[in-house]
Structures are given as structure tokens and as C-alpha cells.
Amino acid sequence: MIEGIGPLHPLSSPWDVAIFRTRDMDMSFHLDERNVPEKAIVLIFMAGTHQIWGYFPEGIIWWKFRKFEPLCCVALKGNGLEENRNNSYPQNAAFAQPSGLAMANDVLYIADSESSSIRKTSMIDGKVMHVVGGDRNPLNLFAFGDVDGKLFNAKLQHPLGVTYNDANNRLYVAESYNHKIKVIDTDSNNISTLKITSQNKTDLIFNGPAGLCLDTNGQNLLVSDTNNHAIHIIDVATLIAKPFVLDFSQIASTCQTEAPKCLSKKYDDHAIKTLALNLIKTISIHFSLRLSPELNFTKEAPQKWILKTVSQSLKIYPSYGTLLNGMCNLQVQATHHEFSCVNNELFTIEFSLNLCRSNCCLIKRISVSIKCGKTIEEHIPIHNVNIHINQSNINLL
Template structure:
């Protein structure tokens, strides 16, 4: 359906308003100008109608498809044209959250995310579902894979906001990021204007958050993984849980550190001192910056969406620089941990945070002068400090290229992917080849193997791991089918990943650790044996940074998980209670050996389980799982409830598809006055 108007016709009307707002001295004057503007625009409603959403589009976070002429009638509607790879689109999500906090759908404001994909991988509904959970998007989202509404309104870039009146009439547009104040002003004034006209309705639109139906997991969207200098510990960015996990190589947890560390959404770089058990900020001010030069000391320097870090050198043999993939400004920055200097630069003091490479323009531009080069959302870094390389390898996601920056002279060079035109950010695909003939799709991670002289690439949207020989610039597929999945196989190219985002190579170059982001897993690719296995993250926590208030806990049950109310059992103080779990799986499935199925105990009312073992693994379902509980002193006679949560990871024997299911048993207990010494038993049975 063709639109009666485009954004260009709206922008011509909006230009004079924007000029007036710049000169306005008070909030009241701004509101008056917007109110007068609305009068003019509303009179031209027939020229500014938006076409209806097409039938058959896929909707998320709603109970049913929404239409401007039905559920959205009588609402001020904000259409957010976005694609989930876009860092600028991520930057406006806090603005939309602020709007939703101020005005609900009952008040008359509704935000609709119109997902208009850039990459083919982003058109797939399951991938959008993962993004919605990962970015905590709580408003309705419609998947418009062919960009029908985008084309009708002549939208030209991500993100673009189009604000509609209660009759589906276009009111304003906001292109790009950084318009929070305008967004709130426009929506609030539009509400006031149309309430006076009696056109705002207070009905609910039927929000049904997709994330509520998804089971929790021990890891949630792990985005990066590295090995420490000893090679004995793994550090995992557990993005969905907003924490950093430190584990042994066998998966046993050592630390769980709360908060966001290479803190993309908080726009901070954080440092964890494991000896002092403290977290401190070493760069950033806690809000998004627009500075593209830097030069201030770390905690005074605003930064923008740091996506990856690499500890390295600059003019010294010591590890004195923290290199930063500054995705938000499309640059590479350096945070000096000691005095030093950049290639061919002047001396820089310890603590200074400064741009190293990139003009700040979003492009795929290589140049001998680092400040004249251009990046497009750099998202992964890996250092090769030995000769002849002495460089930083970069996964430049939006240009779908792998680039390198010399640490000798700062020259930025192309390695594989993309094309020669620096402004074309649509040269992507899935082709093994050499240099520009190779094609990638939104790579997010790189890892250098100095023993083999090879660079591994997380080709995220192709769901593959690729390998690049920087000497010949040849790029080939190492593992992955090219389709999203989680299966294991004897052949590497038959193994499946789902948007892998981070990589790390062990010290002797034999193992590749993979943050398989949308599968919520860390996988290990044995480069010698040529097979992939799952790293089981176990809950036997060796130590926890308590001051960070994030102990390791079992996953939370999904709201859709069964909840079984048991009959009350009479027990006495000091008596043992034996819970026997009798569980059975669907036919032709088996427990996932690599993933820790488990039970977890909790209590209602007060923490009467304190000091007892409250978490245990489930490894064999052929016999009942025994869970011992002791009833301690000082408990109330009534209201004592034991809660047993069960989480099972299991896979199909036929196609290898894996899943996690949960069930909750709620066991009321009644205290008797007699002192029983025998052990009471309760049977907890469930078939999945």
C-alpha cells in the first residue's frame, strides 16, 4: 500500500519548529511552539496518513497483531525503525524506556519497534526474539523483513523515529540518536493537544512479553570470553545476567562479579581487583559521550559503547595500554595504564584515555594515517605483538570486514571482507576467499593464534567460525553449518552455532574457546582433534566477590514452567526429611552430558535452610535423586514451605536439538509437638 506522504514532506514542516526550539528560553515556550506546530500539522491530516501495518506480519511482545485502525487508534504512537545489530539503535533504547516510564499505553502512548533488517540473518524471527531479550525491549515489535513500511515512508537510516497522532497521522520524525529531550517534549505535548480534542483513548493494547516464556539458563547471551595470563582461568562476559564469571578451565566457577564490566550500556570501563574484592571505574562517566578525540583522564573522559578490550603495549615491552573497541563512535581508543606514547605520537600520562584510530565517521576506510581511517562499529580486538605483525586485529562488524592497525606507525589496513568502496557497508555474504573476494556477515570477535600464525573469526551472522591467514589474506570456514543451531557433530562443518560473539585461544594454540551467544553456552573447539564440545559451567562456586552482590544462583524458573502443589507433610524440629525426585524425560531424549541439570532448594517465609546444601546436580534419572533436608530449631508451627526447583537440560537422540525444561514443587510442612527421630520421605514425581 503506497503512503499518502513521506518523511520528506513532514521534515519540511518540522524544520521551522526545530529552529524555534533552539532559540526558546523556557520549557513553557518550547511547549507552546510544539502546540502551535501541532495545530498546523493536524489540519493537514489527510496529507499525512501512514499506511496500515500489513496483514501477516510477525509480532512480538503482544497478544495479537496490532493495527493503527484498531488497537492503536486513539494513541500517540512512536514507530522506532531499527535493526538489532545497529549500535545507534541500541543507544536510543534508554530514551524509549524513559518515555515508557513516563507515559503508559493506558495514558495514551505506545512505542512500536519496526524491525527493518540490514542483514539477512536479522530477518529471521528467532534471531529477533533473542535480541529482544538481550536488549530488554518491553514494547511491541513487528518484524517487517521486506521493509514495506520503511519504503512507504522513505526512511533512509537507522534509527528513525516517526511519531503518529491518534488517527495514524504523522506528527514528527527524529533521525539518528541523541533526541531524548525532543522525544519526551513531542509526545507529552501531543498527548495534551489530543486530549483537549477528546481523541486519546485509555484502553490497553495487550502486552505479552516474549521473555516471560523463555526458560532461564546458567549463562545468558555470553558475548566475550578470554583466558588469563596463566591460561588456567576463563573470564566470561555473562551479558544477559549483567555479570562477569571467572571459572577454571574445567568450568568450575571461581568468582561471580555483578554489574557490567566492559560496560557497554553504562559506557564505562570497570576494573576488578580479585585480591581486594573491589570493582572500580577506570574510564567513562556513566553516560554516553560524543567526544571523538579524548585526552582526559579515565574517569573524566566520556566514552561511547566500549564493545571489547585488549591488554597490550604502546612503545614499551610492558603491558601498559588497554585498547578499546569504541563501537559507539566507530573508533579504536587507548587507555594508558602507565606513561607511554602512541605510534609516532607524543608522551601520554598514565590514566589518559585517548583516540588512537578512526575519524568517527561510520565507514570502511583504510589509511596510512590512523585518524583519517574509518571504522563501522568495531566489536572485537585481538593483539599480535610478535614480528612481523605487531598489530591489533579488528572485527569491524557493520562493514563485515576484518581490519588491522599497525602498532608501529598506526596505519589501518584491510585484511578480508567488505569491498574497496569505503562508504559501502552492504558488501556482506558468506564466501570463502582471499581479501575482498571473501565475504563475512557482521563478525563480532577475533582471536590470534601466535603458535599457528592464524586469526580466528566469529562470523556471527553466518553462525560460523572462520580462519584467516594474514600472510595470504585467505579466509576459510573452520566450523559451522551456516544456519543457527546448537548441534554437535564429528565434522566441524556439521557443528552448529547461533551468533557466536567472542573467541579466545589457549596458550599453546590447541584450543579455541567460543562464546556461543544465542545458545547461552561456552564451547571448546579442539584445533588438533578437530571436534567441538560444550564447557559445563558448574555451580560449585569456589569464591564469590560478595561486595558486588551477585552470588551464583540457579536459573529462575520460566513463568510457563509447571508448578506442583504437594500435600502437607508433618515433621518435627531436628528431624530429617528425604525428598526423592522421580523424573522422566520425553521419549528419544537424554540428559545433556555437558550441561549441568540440577535441583535447587529454597524456603518461603524465612531462610530456614541456611547452612544446608541447597543446590545439587542431576546426572542419572534411572534412580530417584535424593535430597536431604533437616528441620532446624525455632521454626513456626504453620506456614513452613519447602520449594524444590528442578532444571533439566536434555537433547533429542535423533537430531541433537537441545532444550532446558523446569518444574517447581511446593511442599508445605506442618510442625508437630512430638520429637520424631525417623526420617520422613516425600516423593516428587514429574514427567517432562
């Protein structure tokens, strides 16, 4: 097993995590084993190395009485080869881009995406076993399709998410490339497609569902319908879906309650900048966003921009992107020589910013409209628009 200190250990495309709890096998005498506290093991699906790893927040003696040091990160299952190989010895098994996992007591269910199969592994002895899909040949990673059935007779295509329902011993599967939600009877290893309808009784059409989970009662299935940009709540008894709608109307403040002051509650600031332009040739308009000293761009959060409106007589490239050091550049040119931009609004650009001040953060949207004040004779290739942002408003410089 390859292992290292967790905080220092590199990861390779982790796609999913789950928590497994077990008692320490330290062989100490206990009057009642049920009083031995359970310890958590974080299971990591390392899709890049086709393995299942374990992170141990606490030290524990587990799995053939091996001692795992606190904070260590260890490869538990999979030899690193990209195969659909089941084996009684976990280090001899092989996975193919494992992407989704679900705990069911002492069994871990696995969405093995590249082999288009669902597999499982025992957390007691480590044995890796087949459930549905894929092929008997562990080297065949092209046994995919859309066929309901049992064991190898069933065919799936790139499943991404799984979740287990303790209430009925069913495993729900997000079939991303078949655009379906399927369910597995874990007693018989038989998979079938769920016929899900919307509230108006029409069939619900998915587009690349990727993630799913059950509520605490096991009565509702939540599905992330990725390419439809939607989340559905599905009653598992009636299979009727309703949209999951976020409602922020009851939120009084976007700041944490312990924050001394909140950033501006105004999210949509708009300003107009008038430029003297000659659009016969291509020009560059450089936008530079600068924050007041108490504000910062949230680290590693996206700072995006997009063109919201563009005059039909203009060609602008690119139309969207991310800020680089608070800056973005547009290439603008008129589509015909007769175009007169005087007093015309040329385009509107919207910025979606993630800003922070101490422990108070928000998403702030601002927009700037560019107008043409007059047409100049000379060709100026570069025009600058400097935007200063503070807590309450924006200023153009």
C-alpha cells in the first residue's frame, strides 16, 4: 500500500467521498463491545489512479489488525490498472475511473464509470464483487449500452452517481450517458429504469444526470440534472418529480451573523461609460476592476464576465470569460463601414464577482454599458475603462 501523511499527500482526480465508521480492533478487553466508540474513515474515489483510498483522521487498528497512524492516507483497494477486475484480494482488484460511491452498512457500492458497471466491495474482508453491467472479461471496457436486467446481461453507459436507500434496500443510479435514473434491487442484482414523470404527468427528460442523494427518510430522491441545469425532487413511491427551487426571500442578510458589518446589500450596480471611438478598424477595450482596500477577490473563486447586450452592427470577441488579475480585454469592430456609433449604446458587459471582507463574503454583480459619444477621425487602437468598486457602489475612472 502506498501511504503518506494526509495533509501532504497528493490527490489524483478525486471524484467522490464517503464515510465508513468502524470500531477499533485493538484486541483490548471490553465488557461490552457495543460501548467501544466507532472511528471514522474517509473513503476517497481516486479516479485518476483508479483506486479507492482511505484517510484516517484518528489512529485505528483495522483490516487484518493493521495499525493505521493518525492523518495517514492509504490506497486501500485497486492496483492502479484501468480494468474491470473483481477479486477477493482488494489489492489485486482493478477499477476504471470509479466516480460515485454509496455506503450500505458494511458494503460500499461503486459506480465504475469507464467500465459502465456497478460494483461493490466488502468493508469487512475487502472483497470486490460485480453487481450489474460491464463484461466478464476484465479488460473489456467497451461493454456499454442501455439494457435493463441482471448481472452481466444488464448494460449501462458511464454511470456517475449512486445512493443507497436503507428503507427498501435499493440502490439508485445516475446513468449520465443514457440520461436516465435507474434502480438496483440489491438482493437480486437486477437493474431497471425508473419511469419518472413531472407534476403535469409528462415524462421527465433528463440530460446527463450526474449526482443524486436521498433525504433522511428515504422518501425523496434529489437528482442533479446537469445539462438541464436543474435539480429535481422525486418521490420514490409515486415517481413524480418537482423542481427544487432555491428561495432567498427570507434571508435578511448575506453575511455571517458574527460579522461586525455587512458588505452592501445591493448586488446589481450599473454604470455607463461614454467613449470617443473610431470603429472602422478593430479596437481593444480594456476593462480593469480595482477594489477598495477593505475588499478582496475571493481566492480560487471564479470572477466571471459576459456580454449581455451587443449592437447588431458590431462584432465583439470574446463574448464571455474570466477576469485575470481583475482585467479583461475585448476586440470590437463595426460590421460595415457606414455604421455610425454616435449616441448609440454599443454593448453591456456584466461582471459576476466573488468578493470578501474579513469573514463576510458575497457575490456581487455589476454591469457597465459602453456608449459612443462621438466618432473621431484618428484610429486609437486601445481604450481603457477603469472600474473602482467599494462596498456600496462602483465608479468609472
